[in-house]
Amino acid sequence: MTTVAPEKSGAVLIRRPGPQELHPARTHRRRRALELSLAVAVPLLLILLWQLAATQAWIDDRVYPAPSTILADGWDRAAAGDLWPDVWATLKRVLAGYAIGTAAGYALGLLMGSLSLVRAALEPLLDALYVVPKLALLPIFLNMFGLGEGPQVALVAATVFFFVWISTMSAVMSIPSGHRDAGRVFGASPWQMFRHVLLPASLPSVLVGARIAAGVAVLVIVASEQIAATNGLGHLIFDSRALFQNDVMFVGIVCVAVLGVVFSELVRILGRLLTPWAPRDRGRGQS
Amino acid sequence: MGDPHPEIHAKLHATDLTRTFGRPPRVVDALGPLDLTVAPGEFVCLVGPSGCGKSTLLRIAAGLLRPSTGTLEIRTVSARPAAMIFQDYGIYDWKTVRANVRFGLDIQRVPRREANARADEWLARMGLADFAHAYPATLSGGMRQRVAIARALAVEPELLLMDEPFAALDAQLRMILQDELLEITQALRTTTLFITHSLEEAIVLGDRVLVMSARPGRIIAEHHPPFPRPRTGDIRSDPEFTSLKRELWELLRKEAAPA
Numbered sequence A: 001m002t003t004v005a006p007e008k009s010g011a012v013l014i015r016r017p018g019p020q021e022l023h024p025a026r027t028h029r030r031r032r033a034l035e036l037s038l039a040v041a042v043p044l045l046l047i048l049l050w051q052l053a054a055t056q057a058w059i060d061d062r063v064y065p066a067p068s069t070i071l072a073d074g075w076d077r078a079a080a081g082d083l084w085p086d087v088w089a090t091l092k093r094v095l096a097g098y099a100i101g102t103a104a105g106y107a108l109g110l111l112m113g114s115l116s117l118v119r120a121a122l123e124p125l126l127d128a129l130y131v132v133p134k135l136a137l138l139p140i141f142l143n144m145f146g147l148g149e150g151p152q153v154a155l156v157a158a159t160v161f162f163f164v165w166i167s168t169m170s171a172v173m174s175i176p177s178g179h180r181d182a183g184r185v186f187g188a189s190p191w192q193m194f195r196h197v198l199l200p201a202s203l204p205s206v207l208v209g210a211r212i213a214a215g216v217a218v219l220v221i222v223a224s225e226q227i228a229a230t231n232g233l234g235h236l237i238f239d240s241r242a243l244f245q246n247d248v249m250f251v252g253i254v255c256v257a258v259l260g261v262v263f264s265e266l267v268r269i270l271g272r273l274l275t276p277w278a279p280r281d282r283g284r285g286q287s
Numbered sequence B: 001m002g003d004p005h006p007e008i009h010a011k012l013h014a015t016d017l018t019r020t021f022g023r024p025p026r027v028v029d030a031l032g033p034l035d036l037t038v039a040p041g042e043f044v045c046l047v048g049p050s051g052c053g054k055s056t057l058l059r060i061a062a063g064l065l066r067p068s069t070g071t072l073e074i075r076t077v078s079a080r081p082a083a084m085i086f087q088d089y090g091i092y093d094w095k096t097v098r099a100n101v102r103f104g105l106d107i108q109r110v111p112r113r114e115a116n117a118r119a120d121e122w123l124a125r126m127g128l129a130d131f132a133h134a135y136p137a138t139l140s141g142g143m144r145q146r147v148a149i150a151r152a153l154a155v156e157p158e159l160l161l162m163d164e165p166f167a168a169l170d171a172q173l174r175m176i177l178q179d180e181l182l183e184i185t186q187a188l189r190t191t192t193l194f195i196t197h198s199l200e201e202a203i204v205l206g207d208r209v210l211v212m213s214a215r216p217g218r219i220i221a222e223h224h225p226p227f228p229r230p231r232t233g234d235i236r237s238d239p240e241f242t243s244l245k246r247e248l249w250e251l252l253r254k255e256a257a258p259a
Helices: A024-055 A067-080 A084-114 A116-130 A134-145 A149-173 A177-185 A190-228 A233-242 A246-274 B054-062 B097-107 B112-125 B141-154 B171-188 B199-205 B233-237 B239-256
Strands: A012-015 B012-021 B028-038 B043-047 B069-075 B082-085 B159-163 B191-196 B208-212 B219-223
Touching: A024 A067, A067 A246, A084 A116, A084 A149, A084 A190, A084 A233, A084 A246, A116 A149, A134 A149, A134 A190, A149 A190, A177 A190, A190 A233, A190 A246, A233 A246, B012 B054, B028 B054, B028 B069, B028 B219, B043 B054, B043 B199, B054 B069, B054 B082, B054 B159, B054 B191, B082 B141, B097 B112, B097 B141, B112 B141, B141 B171, B171 B199, B171 B233, B191 B199, B199 B208, B199 B233, B199 B239, B208 B239, B219 B239, B233 B239
Parallel strands: B043 B191, B043 B208, B082 B159, B159 B191
Antiparallel strands: A012 B069, B012 B028, B012 B069, B208 B219
């Protein structure tokens, strides 16, 4: 809420309706239209500028191909079916790793949030592991699982695990004691306590962590595919650069961006369905 | 009150004031239409059921919100004549007590030396001198609200707006702070709009008590507590006090109880 600018006439300060109050529907409509057109216009303008720069040869279009070239190339590859194996490979790894990491992170976060002894035992260790860049663990996973899907999935799972673990633990710890007390007085069993109090009370913040993790999962899989994979979008991006196919490289980058946005939006929509009581758009600014 | 045109000399004058929230088809009428005239130096208490638009009226007066229709005029030469005291969250945890009291003066760019002097004066007056360098988190609820009062009054506002300032305090502390506020406002004669749920509080403090209806809030009754100024908290045991309180409660009960 912004403050209303004071309006003066003589020695009297007058508070009176502004345009927003006099024409609420119109003001709202205009505001929405403006927001929507800005959201479309700014990216569009930047793409047009890029297109112009490439066609006018301000930039080297062999290194930075024009958006139209990238689009045409992407369309051709998609139509020919060359693109889908890589997209599918990446998607499979992300989803598998995400599922494992979320489940493990949630379980451990819940346990550590509710039992202080478990927390005392594991927190220093996990805190230390948390700060290690997960990509640095890839060699270990390669040794563990050999080549193939194993190390890729493990890397995504490890990354996601830490985000979900931390947000779950802090969410459970910040549940007001009054919520637990009310259940305890009624004699709730541990399972009832989880089902009626801990799960719903922690869910909104857990979902914020899960949403952030969704974006990071895509980020990390692309990096690891560049290092140790024979397919996937990360491999496509790196490989095509090595073959001087810069337009293919950009097609890969665009695919990654679309994949990341769609994935984290799906998690957000799922979260909204799961927590109808929570304020909307939580964590939008935090991700 | 025999003046046929009180609005000419009024400090604050509201005409056909309304406020709605939301957009069609889900529009909530929060306030009014409401007409109100407040004389300079008058202490007006507003009582009414929860959600009747009392706070909305105060926020319009403060300039935080615009009315949907009608106008509210404040006779002043200043662009920001009002200070507001909130029920909670009004004072900042990251500022010391003295810095909190000085906040309004800092915003008005009063020189530091003078601002400190004025803040210290108010701290002494509110019995907070020993806590000048403490952080609010270490204070009790009553102390915190004294800080809020000192902060509002330190800028010497022409219009003091109080939104249920004592609602979060316990009953004893509430009475003590009412008595303190009574003493201060009788000395300063600042024009005040005071919102409360407590009829007792309204009668103790107010020159005038306005009873508001359920949403959308309109003024349904007006009473002048018949206790001469300067008054003290002793009037609480006056038989007239009790009968006025009962009279107001009869009115309010019809509004507060859902039909």
